[in-house]
Amino acid sequence: MNLLPLATFLPSLAAVELPKVVTKVVEHQVTQAIEGEVLLLLVQVGLILGLSRVMGMLFARMRQPQVVGEMVAGITLGPSVLGALCLHFHSNLQQRLFPAGTSMELLNLLSELGVIFFLFLVGLEFEMDLVKNRGRSTVFTALSSIAVPFVLGVGVALFLESCGLFGDVPRLPAALFVGAAMSVTAFPVLARILTERNLQKTKLGVSAIAAAAINDVAAWVILAFVVAIAHTATRASGGGGKWDALRTVALAGGFAALMLFLVRPFLKRLQLIYDRQGRLSQNVVAVLFLLILACAWSTERIGIHAMFGAFLLGVVMPKGTEFVRHVTEKLEDFTVVFLLPIFFAYTGLKTQLGLLNEPILWVYAALILAAACIGKFGGAAVVAKAFGSSWREASAIGVLMNTRGLVELVILTVGLQFNVINDKVFAIMVVMALVTTFMTTPLLHWVYPAHLLEKEVRDAAGEQAAETKKPYTVLIPVAAPKSTGPLLRLADLLSGPGKADRRIYALHLRRPVDRPEFRSGLREAQQGPSDETLRTLMATAESHQVPVELISFMSRNVPRDIARISSERHADLVLIGFHQPVFSRSLLGGTVRRILATAPADVAVLVDRGFLGAQRVLVPFLGGRHDRLAMEIAGRFAANAKAQVTVLHVTAPRGGEPPLHAKEAVDRVFNDPSQPLPVQFRVVESDDPAGTVIEQSADFDLVVVGIAEEWGLESQLFGLRRERIAAGTPASLLIVRQYAESRAGAMPTGPNRPVHVDIEPAGIT
Numbered sequence: 001m002n003l004l005p006l007a008t009f010l011p012s013l014a015a016v017e018l019p020k021v022v023t024k025v026v027e028h029q030v031t032q033a034i035e036g037e038v039l040l041l042l043v044q045v046g047l048i049l050g051l052s053r054v055m056g057m058l059f060a061r062m063r064q065p066q067v068v069g070e071m072v073a074g075i076t077l078g079p080s081v082l083g084a085l086c087l088h089f090h091s092n093l094q095q096r097l098f099p100a101g102t103s104m105e106l107l108n109l110l111s112e113l114g115v116i117f118f119l120f121l122v123g124l125e126f127e128m129d130l131v132k133n134r135g136r137s138t139v140f141t142a143l144s145s146i147a148v149p150f151v152l153g154v155g156v157a158l159f160l161e162s163c164g165l166f167g168d169v170p171r172l173p174a175a176l177f178v179g180a181a182m183s184v185t186a187f188p189v190l191a192r193i194l195t196e197r198n199l200q201k202t203k204l205g206v207s208a209i210a211a212a213a214i215n216d217v218a219a220w221v222i223l224a225f226v227v228a229i230a231h232t233a234t235r236a237s238g239g240g241g242k243w244d245a246l247r248t249v250a251l252a253g254g255f256a257a258l259m260l261f262l263v264r265p266f267l268k269r270l271q272l273i274y275d276r277q278g279r280l281s282q283n284v285v286a287v288l289f290l291l292i293l294a295c296a297w298s299t300e301r302i303g304i305h306a307m308f309g310a311f312l313l314g315v316v317m318p319k320g321t322e323f324v325r326h327v328t329e330k331l332e333d334f335t336v337v338f339l340l341p342i343f344f345a346y347t348g349l350k351t352q353l354g355l356l357n358e359p360i361l362w363v364y365a366a367l368i369l370a371a372a373c374i375g376k377f378g379g380a381a382v383v384a385k386a387f388g389s390s391w392r393e394a395s396a397i398g399v400l401m402n403t404r405g406l407v408e409l410v411i412l413t414v415g416l417q418f419n420v421i422n423d424k425v426f427a428i429m430v431v432m433a434l435v436t437t438f439m440t441t442p443l444l445h446w447v448y449p450a451h452l453l454e455k456e457v458r459d460a461a462g463e464q465a466a467e468t469k470k471p472y473t474v475l476i477p478v479a480a481p482k483s484t485g486p487l488l489r490l491a492d493l494l495s496g497p498g499k500a501d502r503r504i505y506a507l508h509l510r511r512p513v514d515r516p517e518f519r520s521g522l523r524e525a526q527q528g529p530s531d532e533t534l535r536t537l538m539a540t541a542e543s544h545q546v547p548v549e550l551i552s553f554m555s556r557n558v559p560r561d562i563a564r565i566s567s568e569r570h571a572d573l574v575l576i577g578f579h580q581p582v583f584s585r586s587l588l589g590g591t592v593r594r595i596l597a598t599a600p601a602d603v604a605v606l607v608d609r610g611f612l613g614a615q616r617v618l619v620p621f622l623g624g625r626h627d628r629l630a631m632e633i634a635g636r637f638a639a640n641a642k643a644q645v646t647v648l649h650v651t652a653p654r655g656g657e658p659p660l661h662a663k664e665a666v667d668r669v670f671n672d673p674s675q676p677l678p679v680q681f682r683v684v685e686s687d688d689p690a691g692t693v694i695e696q697s698a699d700f701d702l703v704v705v706g707i708a709e710e711w712g713l714e715s716q717l718f719g720l721r722r723e724r725i726a727a728g729t730p731a732s733l734l735i736v737r738q739y740a741e742s743r744a745g746a747m748p749t750g751p752n753r754p755v756h757v758d759i760e761p762a763g764i765t
Helices: 004-033 035-061 068-078 079-088 094-096 100-126 138-162 171-185 187-196 203-235 240-277 282-302 306-316 322-350 360-386 392-403 406-419 423-447 449-467 481-495 521-527 532-542 558-568 590-598 625-641 661-669 689-699 726-729
Strands: 472-477 502-510 549-554 575-578 601-609 616-621 645-651 678-685 700-706 732-737 754-759
Touching: 035 068, 035 094, 035 100, 068 079, 068 322, 068 406, 079 094, 094 100, 100 282, 100 406, 138 171, 138 203, 138 360, 138 392, 171 203, 171 360, 171 406, 171 423, 171 689, 187 203, 187 392, 187 406, 187 423, 203 240, 203 306, 203 392, 203 406, 240 282, 240 306, 240 322, 282 306, 282 322, 282 678, 306 423, 322 406, 322 423, 360 392, 360 423, 392 423, 406 423, 472 481, 472 558, 481 502, 481 532, 481 575, 481 601, 481 625, 502 532, 502 558, 558 575, 558 590, 558 625, 590 601, 616 625, 616 689, 625 645, 625 700, 625 732, 645 689, 645 754, 678 689, 689 700, 689 726
Parallel strands: 472 502, 472 575, 502 549, 575 601, 616 645, 616 700, 645 678, 678 754, 700 732
Antiparallel strands: 601 732
């Protein structure tokens, strides 16, 4: 019997049927898990939260705003992706997970609640100071970036309406709505991108932030007006609708006046209560929640959507206070982590990309995308150039103003609710929102690359260094409050207390704020030394009278930025504290390993065991270049702090005099005859160098050791064990790595100072 045809057929059969079998099994398990409305809702919310987190982190790794990943996660759960896959495998899994009926109504209500609280947080983030007293260039750039895309959007919408894309949707409200949707700039995302690239204080950053803030104010006003027209158009027909629209606008104006002249003073009294109590009580939180709900209810009744009331309440809240910060902390986690992903999922369930099943529809989508990009980019860039910006700066402003983010999805959802746009237009506009948000970061890097900014800083630093004698410079990256004191004391001793020709930089790199949906990052970037680590550092520097220059900014790549700053500031030594890596037991793993590998300067890693001073310093010596750096650093302690230095040279048990090169190396380094204390050169014969150092170190304040495998120290990515010398040494440990390219001819020469030589056999301490 010939089984060859059967053997050939089975793999292809398995490839076709196996996914169907797996789908049926999953569908059966899901059916059992969602019996009942409560179980179904729990499964839906769990699936939404899990996928949103995963996709958000994935897109953040691609240097994209996390909100883009969460938007994609919502679309993935809808008919466009999950529904299409289920249809391909003849399954109704997507319909079982998100069936029409009560569960969808519950998701809709939760998403509406999420939008209300999200817009309140957006209002809290908005500050009127950003739009006050701005020059003509900024104002005209902002207004042009609204007017041009608005006009283009209205024109494109009217053209597409004549092509039948909008169906039975009212013509004027649809055209105005598309224009308003194209005019919006996601201010938090724009400011966030600038702060992450540390551009917020540059000419480009200040202009873009101010223009986006003005754009935000004008766009929300326009949108409220358009929504009012759309709302009245859905309630009335004929001439009465015009009077309804005017009534809605008048009521909205009265509501805004009420918020400014009545609610705002009341909120200031709530702040006084907070200041008197020193905490945010539950009663104050309850009052705020009631105000949010009351304002949302009011604007919904007026006819301009509930989100506008919550947004305006956030805008009139007193800004820049601990009261607002605590209110934000109370709300942001639940809103951003729990409610907003539900909004994304509900929006994704309403997005049907499958409706764009004709080539002409994708042509329409390309037309809308082109109008959105040309309107925003052209409207901002051309005006910025006309007012004196370079083409590079003007283009960067245009790129930044073109980002739309989550705010665009909120607007589109409102349009779908009021039947201003249909499902096809909604899908096209969602694609436009995703593409314009996704393209901002890579286009900005292309138009305004990071190396240009770094070159400007390096050139300025180089000119400054050329004008003066190069001082001894120590760079201290600080990350934890407890390490700032020992690191600062070490830097002071190394650079020489009281010396004028020294420079100490404290570098504090902050991780980007984990709230990109509404946090602009401006406050975090402008906080200065309000962080606990910085407060501890500055207090220690002041108490010990150590001159420190602070450098603080946001960083996504800490080792790279440490290397960059050490190069720009011409650092002689990068002094860092040890922090246990997450996935390693190695002292020299994780971030420390990357700093050791990339920093263009000598590097010293402090393992603090109660370091208070360096009166007795032990330097283990085997002869490597890192050991010679350890001796040089110990020589600085001897010169600046009158420390007694002991150089411990471990040799194999063979007897006789120590190797000549070891004593010569000590003579070359310790050549200052003015120091009253001699250097002790101790030779110990042992087959266990690390064990010998551990035994000898008990009588010392500090052990300065170069990286070497013999000491059980080596830079590694994943350490499976703690380095023996670091784990066993009772004294504080300073592990040093010499930067090879900077050390040519660095060893000093001169008259030798006295060196006492002791030779001890193995086992004698």
